[in-house]
Amino acid sequence: MSASAFEGFLSTPQMLAVFGEEAIVQGMMDFEAALARAEAAVGLITPQAATAIAGVCRAELYDVPALVAASGRAGSLAIPLVKRLTETVALFDAQASQVVHWGGTSQDVIDTGMVLATRRALALIDDDLSALIAALLSLAAQHAATPVLGRTLMQPASVVSFGFKAACWAAPLVRSQQRLHAAAQRALQLQFGGAVGTLATLGEHGPAVAQHMAQQLRLPPWQGVWHTQRDDWVALGCEVGVLVGALAKFARDLSLMSQGEIGELAEPSGAGRGGSTALPHKRNPVSSMVALAAAQRVPHRVAALLGAMAQEHERGLGNWQAELAEWAGLFISAHGAVHALAEAAAGLQVHPQRMRAHIEALQGLVTAEACSTRLAAVIGKPEAQRLLEGLSRRVMDEGRHLRELVLEAVAADPRLEAGIEAGEIERLFDPDHATGAAAARTREQLARLQPLAAALAAARPFAEPASTIDDVQEMSA
Template sequence: MSIFEGFLSTSETLAAFSDHNFVAAMLRFEAALAGAQAAEGLIPEPAARSIVGSCKVELFDVAKIVRDSGRAGSVAIPLVKSLKEAVGLFNAEAVPFVHFGSTSQDVIDSAMALVTREAVALVEADLAKAAQALLAHATQHAATPILARTLMQPASVTSFGLKCAGWAAPLVRSRARLADTARRALKVQLGGAVGTLAQMKGQGAAVRRRMAQELGLGDPGQTWHTQRDEWVALGCELGLMAGSLGKIARDIALMGQYEVGELAEPSEPGRGGSSAMPHKRNPVASMVALAAAGRAPQRVAALLAAMPQEHERALGPWQAELAEWPQLLMSAHGSVRALATALPGLQIDAARMLANIERLRAELPAEAADEWFDPALAAHAATIVHAQVRDLQDQLESTSR
């Protein structure tokens, strides 16, 4: 993570995808594997206890595992080597049962699902906050007149509440789709060398079910080493969300220009300042969301490009996917957190909105001014706004249950 990326994400998502947390997730996989195999009679109970007892991240040199992964071509290889060494210190007889019947992609994909679950939960929580803030503004300003603009030019009068409800709708839909897509995508990976789980002597499916339950992941019923559709679908949903957030940010930035002056992001010490001009208040939340909207399509494109994977194990595409995935999640959560933080305190200047309408009315023939730019037209939107808010609130509550 470079100096130019850190402020575009969040500390929580950076922690979720940190080396330490990812290695800890891999160890959770190994502990669950040993426990499930012992329960199915595939490995001795004492061996499983020794393995589970050694799967504590504080016992491992995470930095060394990461360094060694470059030469090995996989972070799983030095991890398993270190785990065998740790187990061997206490129970040499248990060493042959470490990582038994599994493969590198099993542990890495499952660990990625575990840390992604953490990040997606953060995204969903902040999406709800952002949507709720917009729905509150929509209710309060259901009849507040504002210029609607098409092709960047004044079109007619609408209500600011209707605009807020329009901003909120894709966020509510995105949260529902994310929850559904994550449910299908966040699954344990266990297929052994080529997906047959042959070493587990017919008990592989039972082991996978137990592991899924222990890890809180779904059981896919089969390996998905090179079938990445449901996983990449989750990435696509994150890209869509980033685009929806970017649209809101673009509108806020435009409406916050000095010459327009209808909105402003919250004012607080140290927020949105300038190194040279003390009078400036830069819309930094919009900036973060727009940066994510600009970067997310490239990340999603990389995931899609990595889908044609060779036979039963990819040479290059899977590795490319692994590198892109955390970056997409980091940008996505940075975007939604920025707006979830800014939207509740959005400074709304209804008087300036009205003044912009009146200034335009003064420049138009009376007939056109009354037909298209009468502030009273906003009142017609109020009924629509309240109905939309009720529907969106119901959708939010339904997704939360």
């Protein structure tokens, strides 16, 4: 697929190739080869005709840019493609040329070609998603008890652990991968219905031809036409959109934690990565940038898919075509995001000392909740809350550490002095002690997520099957 200079670098060459003109045309040719062989298998055309047709269903034999150029006037890429295929078959077998595309329609060949491309696109996304999840879960395990500030509404809140944050980044990605596998199983179906979806041209042989085609193309058993029933297809697109949103959550946090003033994390560097034309010291978080750019663009594409669902009667006018135009861009953005973040996570630099320094710089204020909870056990929640609010204001006004003020307050109140030991207060202000709950939740998450992630990575439901064109002849022999 041709891409502008400002779009191509936000994706990957592999994904651009999946939706490139030659790849799409080859997918459509795979449909035509499967159709011919399936019709030969049920006796609708001769085996010789099927061989003649399938033998020239190779995109490299055709002027693909010319086919694409002709599609605008024709109203469909399938029309010039079938015309040129028919002419090419006629050069070798005039009789076989009479049965090219027999019983199919333009939408059948285009939709099925897009299904085959989407399967390859999902394979790329799935592999990188598995790598990203594995890297995040590894970070979660390594840093289950590494103290870091938890931040709410962009402000310091309480101490959590970096492992807890990493597990929280991974969890929605695991769920998204599960949903992608399930949605793709429903959506990646052969499109075959003929002119109005009834396969009337093929008579009683229609369903058998469809089943043979699905088998040859390594697709699930044919369930019927979906020319204007786009629910499963669009649902898959929506799941890709949700995945990009989950990736953007990680990218947003990563970019914030990588800011120079924060410096708790850093993306990998080297080989010109993240440099600046003006500032030699800069280390830009380019992986986060790619993912956040995808998150800006993908919602509009998903909205376009949803908007295109109101398709007229048995074949849509304009809406199906709009869907096709948006589909490739959705996957191009998604793979750019997941691939970039998988690279970043694999080489992510973690700076625990910076994390601890930011906790200490807040003079104990992030422990106010824990102190209030402990004091409330002695003097009740309302009084403890009021006391800690007052002490927190004094920290800001007097520049003192909250620990000192709490110890003074405990010593000044006989109830607190009798009910709380000084060592307890000291422990509350220990960042390592403060991560206890976060570390426990992290390990619980890991116990659940690690085996699930491993199973999803091993499944590889989109792995490219053996060459369709070369292998189907053996299958239909």
